[in-house]
Amino acid sequence: MVNLYTLPTYVVVLFIGVILCLFLANSVLYYYLMPQAQFRQLGRKCLEGSSLLLLMAVATILYEVYTDSLNGIVYDEATDFWRYSTALAGTAGAVYWIHDRQAGSLWVLAASILLLPVFDDWLPGSLVLALVCLAWRLIRIFPRTYNQYQQRLTARSIQTAVDCLDEGILISWEKGEPVLVNFTMYAVMEQLVGTVVRNANIFWHLLPFCGNRPGLSMERQGRDLLFRWDSGQAWLLQRRPIRFRRQSGWQITAANVTALHRLNRELAQKNAVLEQRNEEMKDVLDGLVALQTRQTTESLRYKIHDLLGQRITILQQLLNNPNVSDYGEILPLVEDVLSDLRRDAVANPQERLDALVTTYRNLGIAVTVEGMLPADTRRAGEFVRIIREAMTNALLHGQARSIAVTFGTGRQPALVIADDGQGCPGPIQTGTGLQAMEQRVRALGGRLTLTKTPHFIITVEMGENHDPTDHRRRPKNLA
Incomplete structure (x- = not known):
């Protein structure tokens, strides 16, 4: 320790300045680490705290040397207790988190050991080496931590994205405690219930009683609820069980189907006019109109199912995967349903396929x-x-x-879609999505085949490439 008192005053001041710069950089690193998932562990917090404590200890020692030199007083062992304490804390923090090589625990451990009084004969060399270890650790992990901070989707950014949706979203735990709610759902609550309900289960069980309010009617559509106002506004509310973070929960969505409801009413009015003007062809026209109405409604239902299903999938991936990087390409896919329906009819198929592939890749799906x-x-x-x-x-x-x-050519299947999921060990429940796919393939004159185990494979064969004697082309094995 006496070796430090032989240093010129300006050298001690220079050391103190370097330590303050390192302390500031370490504090900024601490700030960038706080919102990240890796910093939720107590061990990582202790490691960063130990690094700051070591810098404070070195700064304190040099400050004591500086002031004692000005007073002409030399205390050889005045700071030994402080040095042992900080070295012990730094060693404990580094050893506890030594399994994480990217955190730079070994550099903190080396700096802690070099500050022990047993290395006083090496001063000021041991002090310089300790500062070099801490500085080198900052140089290595600071850029990586900053990039992760910039690219990470935070809870606030997810909430902001969900608030931009025209559909109402409410995700809660199984007992009803809300996890994610957007502004649209708040507005729907106030319209239907008259106030904001903080529990999803209570909100859903209150909805059937709202149909008795003046100017508001309710219609059950299976498990879903359709609310219509006298003004013409209509909202469809759905509730589905979900699982995220290994826990059960509920997902309630509210879709504005006013335009679709208005189209249905206009179609009904036109049907009535046609019926009045063509009484002599009533039976024939009734059959044609019913068929056209059913086909139009079924087509719209399939498209809305596709788009809402894709949006809910994206939201679930955002909640489960906080490392999504390209948020700007995901937000356009969660905009207005009717806008997607219009765009779906005119957009270039290749552009829509490229957008689908890019979006799912950004969500971490290969x-x-x-x-x-x-x-x-x-x-x-x-x-x-x-x-x-x-x-x-x-x-x-x-x-x-x-x-x-x-995509196949010649006598190969025209389209094969395979995934590495869990497959379907039991009977396939043909829902809206599979019905829509089968209807589209039949309309093209092809055949849809489903392989449910060990993974799910969808094969589309067209008339020009179907040969029952050919072996189907299978995609390469998925991990």
């Missing part, structure tokens, strides 16, 4: 595409819709992490 879309625009558009529904099912029901899409 998507591979082999081959090219058909040259026929109608067939290509239907293939893209089938791929979108298949991707949604693979994530929601199969918990898949990789999806392979293969």
Whole structure:
């Protein structure tokens, strides 16, 4: 320790300045680490705290040397207790978190050991080495931590994105405690119940009693509830069980179906006019109108199912995967349902396929595409819709992490979609999504085949490439 008192005053001041700079940089590093998942562990917090404590200890020692030199007093062992304490704390923090090589625990451990009084014969060399260890650790982990901080989706950014949706979203735990609610759902609560309800289960059980309010009617559509106001506004509310973070919960969505409801009413009015003007063809027209209405409603229902299913899949991935990086390409896919329906009819199929692949890859899903879309625009558009529904099912029901899409030529299957999910060991429950895919393939003159184990595979064969004697082309094995 006496060796430090032989140093010139300006050298001691220079050391103190360097230590203050390192302390400031370490504090900024602490700030960038706080919102990240890795910093939720107590051991990582202790490691960063030990690094700050070591810098404070060195600064204190040098300050004592500086003031004692000015007074002409030398205390050889005045700071030994402080040095032992900080060295012990730094060693404990480094050893506790030594399994994480990227955290730089070994450098903190080395600096802690070098500050022990047993190395006083090496002063000021041991002090310089301790500062070099701490500085080198900052140089190595600071850029990586800053990049992770910039690219990380925080809870605030997720809430902001969800608040931009025109659909109401309410995600809660099984007992009803809310996890994520957006502004649209708050507005729907106030319209239906008259106040904001803080428990999702209570809110859902209050909804059936809202149909008795003046100017408001309610209609049950299976498990869903359709509310209509006298002003013409209509909202469809749905509740589904979900699982996230290994716990059960509920997902309540509220979709504004006013435009669709208005279209249905206008269609009914036009049907009435046609019936009045063509009484002599009433039976024939009634049958045609009923068929057209059923086909139109079924088509719209399939499209809304596809789009809402994709949006809910994206939201669940955002909640479960906080390391999504490219948020700017995901937000356009969670905009207005009717806008998506209009865009879905005119957008280039290749552009929509590229957007789907990019979005799911940004969510951490490994998507591979082999081959090219058909040259026929109608067939290509239907293939893209089938791929979108298949991707949604693979994530929601199969918990898949990789999806392979293969476009065939010649006598090969026209389209094969395979995932690495859990498959379907039992009977396949044909829901809205699979019904939509089968209807689209039949409309194209093809055949849809489902392979449910060990992984889910969807095969589309068209008339020109179907040969029962050929072995089907399978995509490469998925991990």
